Amino acid sequence: MTTITTSETIRNGVDTAQLFATLDAVKAQPELGRFQFRATNTWIDGAHNQATIRDFYGAGGEDTSRVQEWVLDAGEPAILCGADTGPNPAEYLLAALSACLTTSLVYVAAARGVELTEVHSTVEGDMDVRGALGLSDEVRNGFERIRVHFTVTGDAPEEKLREVVARAQRRSAVFDMVTNGVPVSVEAATA
Amino acid sequence: MTTITTSETIRNGVDTAQLFATLDAVKAQPELGRFQFRATNTWIDGAHNQATIRDFYGAGGEDTSRVQEWVLDAGEPAILCGADTGPNPAEYLLAALSACLTTSLVYVAAARGVELTEVHSTVEGDMDVRGALGLSDEVRNGFERIRVHFTVTGDAPEEKLREVVARAQRRSAVFDMVTNGVPVSVEAATA
Numbered sequence: 001m002t003t004i005t006t007s008e009t010i011r012n013g014v015d016t017a018q019l020f021a022t023l024d025a026v027k028a029q030p031e032l033g034r035f036q037f038r039a040t041n042t043w044i045d046g047a048h049n050q051a052t053i054r055d056f057y058g059a060g061g062e063d064t065s066r067v068q069e070w071v072l073d074a075g076e077p078a079i080l081c082g083a084d085t086g087p088n089p090a091e092y093l094l095a096a097l098s099a100c101l102t103t104s105l106v107y108v109a110a111a112r113g114v115e116l117t118e119v120h121s122t123v124e125g126d127m128d129v130r131g132a133l134g135l136s137d138e139v140r141n142g143f144e145r146i147r148v149h150f151t152v153t154g155d156a157p158e159e160k161l162r163e164v165v166a167r168a169q170r171r172s173a174v175f176d177m178v179t180n181g182v183p184v185s186v187e188a189a190t191a
Numbered sequence: 192m193t194t195i196t197t198s199e200t201i202r203n204g205v206d207t208a209q210l211f212a213t214l215d216a217v218k219a220q221p222e223l224g225r226f227q228f229r230a231t232n233t234w235i236d237g238a239h240n241q242a243t244i245r246d247f248y249g250a251g252g253e254d255t256s257r258v259q260e261w262v263l264d265a266g267e268p269a270i271l272c273g274a275d276t277g278p279n280p281a282e283y284l285l286a287a288l289s290a291c292l293t294t295s296l297v298y299v300a301a302a303r304g305v306e307l308t309e310v311h312s313t314v315e316g317d318m319d320v321r322g323a324l325g326l327s328d329e330v331r332n333g334f335e336r337i338r339v340h341f342t343v344t345g346d347a348p349e350e351k352l353r354e355v356v357a358r359a360q361r362r363s364a365v366f367d368m369v370t371n372g373v374p375v376s377v378e379a380a381t382a
Contacts (some may be wrong), residue, residue, distance in 0.1 A: 013237030016329035019272050026326055035319040037282050037334075041289035043310035044203030049293045051286035054277040054378070058270055058320070065269050070278050072263075074290035078256050081210050081298070087244040087261050089291030089365045091228050098232035099265035100280030101377070102240045103307055104323070119234035125373075129249070130224040130363045132295070134317060135217055142368035143228075150379040161381035169377050173323045174280045177333035181372035182316075186292070186360050188341040190352035 014110035032059045047075050047082030082127070090143065093178070094123045100174035101148060108167045109154065116154040123148050147180070205301035223250045237264050238273030271320070281334065284369065285314045291365035292339060299358045300345065307345040314339050337369065 009017035009189055026033045035058035041051045054069035055062065076082025087095065098121050109116050125143035130136040152161050169175055200208035217224045226249035240375040245260035246253065265280055267273025278286065289312050300307050334340045343352050360366055367376035 013239070014272055016341060017335050022270075022272060023324055023326060026321060026324060030327075030374070033227065033319050033324070033326070033330075035318045035320050037279070037285060037316050037318065039282060039285040039289050039314045041293050041312045041314070043293050043307070044204075046297065047294045048204070049290055049297075049310070051289050053282045053286060056268070058268075058283075063268060063270065067276060072278070072283075072290075074284045074286075074294070075293065077247070077249075077254060079213075079254065081205055081213060082259055082294075083231075087263070088228070088371070089287045089294060089363075091244045091247075091288035092263075092290060093365050094228060094230040095232070095244060095265075095367060096280045096283035098230050098242050099263075099283060102232050102234050103238045103265070103273075103280060104237050104266065106237065106240075107235060116234070119240075120371055121232045123230045123232070125228050125229065127226045127364065128224050129226050130217060130221060131367075132362050133214055133224070134216060134241060134362050135214060135224070136221075139224075139360055140367055140371070142364045143299060143373050146373050146375045147379045148375060152379055159379045161368045162306075162379060165377070165379040165381070171323050171325050171332055172280075173318065173333040174284050175333075175375065175377075176322075176331055177284060178204060178280075178368060179334070179372050180331070180374050181370050182334050183291045184229070184288070184339060184366065184370050186339045186341065186356070186366075188343055188353060188356040190343050190349045190356070 011113070012106050012116050014107055016110050019107065019111060022061040034058070044085075047080070048085040049074050090127065091126060094125055094146070096174050097146065097169050097178055098123045098148065100172045101150075101168055104168035104172040105152065105164060108171065109164045112164065114156040114160060114164055116152065118151065118153045120151045121148055202301040202304070203297050203307050207301050210298065210302060225249070225336075235276075236270070239276040241264050270316055281318065285316055285337070288337065288369055289314045289339065289363050291363045292341070292359055295340060295359035295363040296341075296343065296355060300355045303355065305345050305347040305351060305355055307343065309342065309344045311342045312339055369373065
């Protein structure tokens, strides 16, 4: 009889037994895969606003596991007329992208038996702010391009690590959204 | 002689004199509008990784005004094989979107003489995680759609407030990126 201990199923901090069980469950009942994530945002003053994140819907019901909400302060640096109360919104997007590619990479490596030792990335976005400032219709409002550079080390040959990076990119939710775009509807109550 | 006091130029917490001076400066020297924003990300364990944000290039040089870096912890809830160490990456994207639309709205209102009393928003994104989990090629990895709902009150008629919301949407950097997409290059060193 073989007893599988926790240390045997956990790789890169991911419980691969739970990961494979999750995949099987969603394969068997595709409706469990329907999620809705949410944020609320309250304006404080000037460029300072606060997003809060906690509840979401997934796996057939409202999540109740989170014991706290997260508060994310946003701002703008002085040169963009803010008081530097937090990262600016475009920087939050870069953080979202780096986080998603990293998590995808770590999960893919765990599933494929690759033990990682380091995953580090730098992300840069180039923006001509004449777009967002309303000074030019010839430049876009957002980043013209984004560059991500990863450093990845682990117990696999270089070719396998590159495969993991490529697969993570093909499966990252935020990479998909940032490269392909998402339909966004905006409604306002101005009572 | 009219003395303009600070309280006369600040509206919605935005120094409109500085805002208009910034617009004039970038109009006169378009190269001042070139910015580069950045994030770095370090994997901690499992779905836990940390993005840091501080330095950026803009207005002709490297910014030195920020006295601190921000650390943004990301994670996944238990049901997605994480330890809930922070918002997940897709939630960070929703926060980025809400923050950018809010700041755009506040700046546009300040420039147009609209005194705001409240700006609040909720953002929802629908995702079928079979895409990101690699279980289906028929659903995308990211959100299928995002809905933003604003509540905006201020000292202007409803029509004017609606104009401000519409203008903010047309000038928001993150709204542009999330709806239209951005080219992203990913490179990896696997030494």
